[in-house]
Amino acid sequence: MAARPLPAPALLEAELVVLVRERLLETPPGFHAESNLYLAGLDSMSIMQLIILVEEEYGVSLPDGALTKDNISTVRQLAQVIRAHAASA
Amino acid sequence: MNLVETIFKNADRRAVALVCEDEEISYGQLIARAETAARAIAKVAPTAQRVGLDCPNGVAHVVLALAIVRAGKCLVPLAGELAPRERERVVLETGLGAIVDATGAVRAVPPPADGFLFNETTLAALNPAFIRFSSGTTGTSKGVVLSHESLLARVTAANRGLRISPADRVVWILPMAHHFAVSIMLYLLHGAATVIVNPHLAEDILSAACRHHCTVLYGAPFHHALLAAENSGRAWTDLRLAISTAAALPSATATAFDARYGLPLTQGLGIIEVGLPLLNLQSARAKPASVGRPLPDFQVETRGEIGELFLRGPGMFDAYLHPWRPRAEVLTADGWFRTGDLARIDAEGDIFLLGRSHSVINVGGLKCFPEEIEAVLNACPGVAAARVFGKENARFGAVPVAEIEPRNPAQPPKAFALAAACREALARYKVPVDFRFVERIPRTASGKIQR
Structure with a gap:
């Protein structure tokens, strides 16, 4: 579970969907990379847990300014933010 | 004495009590809703002494928490993040007689077959208002019991530093199941409005704060870091006090927040057993890493080679529930609470936390x-x-x-x-x-x- 290189974009999204579904939220049926995370139940407590899991899992450090409502509104958005900051690290 | 009755009696019923997603609730409306809910609780669970509240942040949480206490019951918040087994333990160890959910539905809980894990008469004699089921500060005993009298005393002592008044509007972003007593209870008792924001990312907090002219922010370093990085350039002109609590405040966050909003972050040390004894009112800008000095009613000492922090003041907890330990047994003979925090006090009296002597x-x-x-x-x-x-x-x-x-x-x-x-x-x-x-x-x- 230690930090490892980022997988390819499609795989990263798939992994994040599993992470959200299995480790974070009781997601509704049919939850996918473009589902709205807030509608799926992402609240202040789970936002914190999501950030911890993502940063630990992929060894990225997301800057505070990147943690906007839009940037974590879907798995797809989040995956883009992770990729952007893994690349610049 | 019933603290919620006191809040209701003193309230200006026309003033705004709560704001949530543009819904404004006056003290009069809040009282009416809480009284209705209190009657429902009393009807379904007339004999329950302790009532659990299973409700996320929102207006309903405040209404129902007040209703439980107004009905003469002891409030036990059930935090939403608890796993089922942890939750069962809370229900058992606090001997809940009923649970209220977010819709206000009341479900009676049958008494445990083997009886309660504590003496009900001894507990009732304390006039308990609130039990925070956590490990407390020191880890071994569970369930911190606060009486109506202790709550009032600690809220009064805390407000000598916070100076919350009817002119204040407080942005609320922390989990209510963890923070209620020396916060929302305090604001209600002093006639302020609480502005509930959810979720807690910077743009939501700042938008609500500006729209509702909020004057006080009470948050954790995580929120402050996000707010400091918020780049819309919007000013938060009404902010007069920004409290940082719950975890150590990194100096970089404090500096960035001060630069962005023109107000330093004030660290406070809240301890469930003690209340809010320390607040960095004097040196927030010069020493943001300090948790400040004791508020007027509190005394502080460091003891031993490693400098463990001891505190003394009004409104301390009344007992640990399980295993049962009344306050007098926990405090030193001369009334000090041993926090388990390691601390240094500098020449000006500002206190810095250095870590924990326990493994929390x-x-x-x-x-x-x-x-x-x-x-x-x-x-x-x-x-x-x-x-x-x-x-x-x-x-x-x-x-x-x-x-x-x-x-x-x-x-x-x-x-x-x-x-x-x-x-x-x-x-x-x-x-x-x-x-x-x-x-x-x-x-x-x-x-x-x-x-």
């Missing part, structure tokens, strides 16, 4: 003890021993990490299975983010694992 892990303000996580891991097949510790985390302070000594090194248990077992038994923030397999976990001469 503070994940962004949510606390857990390695022992509870280790107990789950030790019960997993293939685990000979587990050791959990807090790994430093720039954003949240610490996150739990586990070391596992497998029974058979050739076939160690799978990390995902260990994580699944933890998720089943523990709140999510307690689930280790990493499992490291080691040959042997160091033990002391007596066989205890070394920390």
Whole structure:
């Protein structure tokens, strides 16, 4: 579970969907990379847990300014933010 | 004395009590809703002494919490992140007679077959208003009991520093199940409005703060870091006091927040057993890393070679519920509470926390003890021993990490299975983010694992 290189974009999204579904939220049926995370139940407590899991899992450090409502509104958005900051690290 | 009756009696019924997503609720409306809910609770659970509240942040949480106490019951918040097994333990160990959910529905809970784990008469004699079921500050005893009288005393003492008045509007972003007594109760008692914001990202907080002319922010370093990085350039002109609590405030966050909003962050030290004894009102800008000085009614001392922090003041907790320990047994003979925090007091009297003498892990303000996580891991097949510790985390302070000594090194248990077992038994923030397999976990001469 230690930090490892980022997988390819499609795989990263798939992994994040599993992470959200299995480790974070009781997601509704049919939850996918473009589902709205807030509608799926992402609240202040789970936002914190999501950030911890993502940063630990992929060894990225997301800057505070990147943690906007839009940037974590879907798995797809989040995956883009992770990729952007893994690349610049 | 009933604290909620006191709040209702003193309230200006036309003033705004709560704001949530553009719904404004006056004190009059809040009182009416709470009185209705209190009657429903009394009807369904007339004999229940303690009532659980299972409700996320929102207007309903405030209404129902007040209703429970107004009905003469003792309020026990059931935090949403608890795993089912943890929740069952709270229900059992606090001897809940009923649980109220977010819709206000009241469900009676039958008394435990073997009776309560404490003496009900002794507890009732304390006039309990509130039980926070946590490990407390020191880890071994569960359930911190606060009486109506203690709550009023600590809220009054805290407000000598906070100076909350009817002119204030407080932005609320912390979990209500963890913070209610010396916060929302305090604001209500002093006629202020509480502006509830959810979710808690910077743009939501700032938008609500500006729209509703908020004057006070009470948050954790995580929120402050996001707010400091908010780049819309909008000014928060009404902000007069920004409190940082729950976890150590990194100096970089304090500096960035001050630069962005022109107001320094004021650290406070809130302790469930004591209230809000320390607040950095004097040196917030010069020394943001300090938790400040004692408020007028409190005294502070550091003792011993390592400088452990001791506090004394009004409104201290009344008892630990399980195992039962009344306050007098916990405090020193001359009334000091031993916090378990290591601290340094500088020449001007400003206090700096240096760490903990106990093994608590503070994940962004949510606390857990390695022992509870280790107990789950030790019960997993293939685990000979587990050791959990807090790994430093720039954003949240610490996150739990586990070391596992497998029974058979050739076939160690799978990390995902260990994580699944933890998720089943523990709140999510307690689930280790990493499992490291080691040959042997160091033990002391007596066989205890070394920390």
